[in-house]
Amino acid sequence: MFDPFQFQLVPGRLFLLATFLPLLPVPLLLLIAIVRNLTRTRKEDGGAAATTYWLLGGDRPLPLGGYLCVACLIAAAVLAICGAVIFANDVDRLAAEPQQFEARWSERTDWVRIGPAISDTPANALQLGYRIDRLTVLMFVMVTVVGSLVFLFALGYLADELQERVPLPHEIGHGHRRGRFSRFFLFLSLFAFSMLNLLIADNLFQVFVSWELVGVCSFWLIGFYYEKPSAAFAANKAFLMNRVGDAGLLLALGIAFGTFGTLNIRDLIAMLEAGHPPGLTPTLWLLMGLGLFLGCVGKSAQVPLQTWLPDAMEGPTPVSALIHAATMVAAGVYLVGRCYPLLSPEVLLVIAYVGLITLVLSATMALVSTDIKRVLAFSTGSQLGFMMLALGVGGWAAGLFHLLTHAVFKALLFLCAGSVIHGLHHEQDLRKMGGLRRKMPITAYAMLIGVLAISGMPLLSGWYSKEQILGAALGYGLDSGHYLLFIGPFLTAGLTAFYMFRLWFLAFAGEPRDQHLYDHAHESPLIMTLPLMILALLSVGLAWGQPVWNADASILGHMVQAAAPVGSEERFHHAHELAEKHHLLVGGLAFGALIIGFGIAWLRYARRIPNAAQLAEPRGLFANRWYFDRIYDAIFVRGTIALAATSAAFDKSNPDKPTRRGTLDGVMNWFADVTIIAGSGLRFVQSGRIRGYVLVLMLSLVGLLGAIVVMGY
DSSP: OOOTTOTTTOTHHHHHHHHHTTTTHHHHHHHHHHHHHHHHHHGGGOHHHHHHHHHTTTTSOOTHHHHHHHHHHHHHHHHHHHHHHHHHHHHHHSTTOHHHHHHHHEEEEEEEEOSSOOTTOGGGEEEEEEEOOHHHHHHHHHHHHHHHHHHHHHHHHTGGGGSSSEEOOTTTOSOEEOOOHHHHHHHHHHHHHHHHHHHHBOBHHHHHHHHHHHHHHHHHHHTTTTTSHHHHHHHHHHHHHHHHHHHHHHHHHHHHHHHHSOOBHHHHHHHHHHOOOTTOOHHHHHHHHHHHHHHHHHHTTOTTSOTHHHHGGGSOHHHHHHHHHTSHHHHHHHHHHHTGGGSOHHHHHHHHHHHHHHHHHHHHHHHHOOBHHHHHHHHHHHHHHHHHHHHHTTOHHHHHHHHHHHHHHHHHHHHHHHHHHHHTTSOOBGGGOOOTTTTOHHHHHHHHHHHHHHHTOTTSHHHHHHHHHHHHHHHHHHHHSOTHHHHHHHHHHHHHHHHHHHHHHHHHSSSOSOHHHHHTOOOOOHHHHHHHHHHHHHHHHTTOBSSTTOGGGBHHHHHHHHTSOTTTTGGGHHHHHHHHHTHHHHHHHHHHHHHHHHHHHIIIIISSOOOTGGGOOOOSTTTTGGGHHHHHIIIIIHHHHHHHHHHHHHHSOOTTSTTOTTSHHHHHHHHHHHHHHHHHHHHTTOOOOHHHHHHHHHHHHHHHHHHHHHHHO
């Protein structure tokens, strides 16, 4: 059998090929765009340019690019599933032969050499490579499958971008722009490639490269409707907030390379477990861990770098689904899980408390939000806080398990929100909705499944992973005395049920609050509802085990548990014993929180649907997002502007007083003025008359001779 990539000998290359498949359409679409722009300006001349212009569809966007991107990601998902099956067989077959297993599932090559060219010293080289392990397989399959469904949904959602002239948003004014269908899918495919490359990377250098690619793709996608000032602002905000976190990640990489001499994750872990290198002081170890976590705080929108996440809803809804479910925000949790053995106990405690603060604050902000997408954005921040808290209290498997289940039901929730927005002609205000289950039944009941899953309804996927997180938090709290670390998550579980059912009741239950909007509402086409139905099924049965009512019997949960780093369970052995001992208490409290949250939402929004006056614009601490944006604006934005104005005032002189000495311009102008005055004085000496020059020369000579005679005498 012809096998140019040697997949039989090195099946890990299946994942490598799957990683590059989403990248394949990118240069092709860029080339087509360049050719179209060149021929567009020369079409009036006729000839080959006019023919090419006509063949490429004129000014009308080409649908082919979007379908090619979808096909490539679906092919990547198929390769990932095939690779996962082969990997599972290899794990059982080659368990006793680790070297052969590594040769089949990992490869490296030097990228840049630093220092002496000694081939067997990885410390002297930055490397590129991939390594496939259990965690990589699970995450890779999740990203490609969920991403494929989001891409498929986007074909219908972005159908308006296939028009030659797309109306500008009403807040901009009248006018049109060209459709950007292919541009959107180009950015989306590059986004998917960046995340997949991050997953398979076996070294922190390659992780950082993909990390930055994810960031720039999110900038392009969040600001896709860049004519809107709010979209341009949101894109800049997300980009800048993530740069703050990336500064910490760069610090961690510098410490790791300077201390260990390598950035390969396996080598770092092995050297740390074998004994701290001489240069790794406790302070440097702490700083390295905090730097790594700071990078994850930015990407996963944890306090205090969480403010960009709700504003990122300015991008098209498929972008929101991809960012919140399978790519950008998942990267932070994934990196903490991947580098878990590198983190000191102090760093893990910081991670736990940052997760606690984030999950509580984000949930309170979701309570009062009236934008259907922003409710889900705050929900994402809260759920990411659950994951970070789990990792911090020793629930590695629980945190990563919830990352996988959350990706499915959060993608479902966002795509359902997109279906609602599409059916209501881009209306997102919950105060104008109501009764939509009669007009959009597929969307309504698919979203109800997502709401039940995220709320922790027993037998749905979210229940299995959330039970493990709450159990880990309870066990750690009882063992260490950090009781807030389990009180906060239990209370927030009730808040989650409340604000999610509040969203569903406001959108789909009762009577319509805007009759005109309701009359024009319609169900989305099949290309958009099909992904909803698939994700709804996955949200129900993804985490099932045997028996299904036993949260500890989840097959997916056991897969994640098998992927846990060696020794991660031993660090929290006693806490895990306490969690197991009180698992019935955990289940009871979690279910009680769900019932209370649902009950309050049902009484408030289902039994007595408020009118428009009762759903006025919310105010107060929660509605103002705990004033984080205002504080940052006062300290950083206005502070920077004030500093810039002060610097400018010191640098630039007043045009009416250009010689003012108190500025840099004034000082420099003073030197210039002195030079000009001196030059003006000397100018009269340079008369241009030969007789004058001879006279001065003779007088100077006589004076010089006289001085010599006098001094000699």
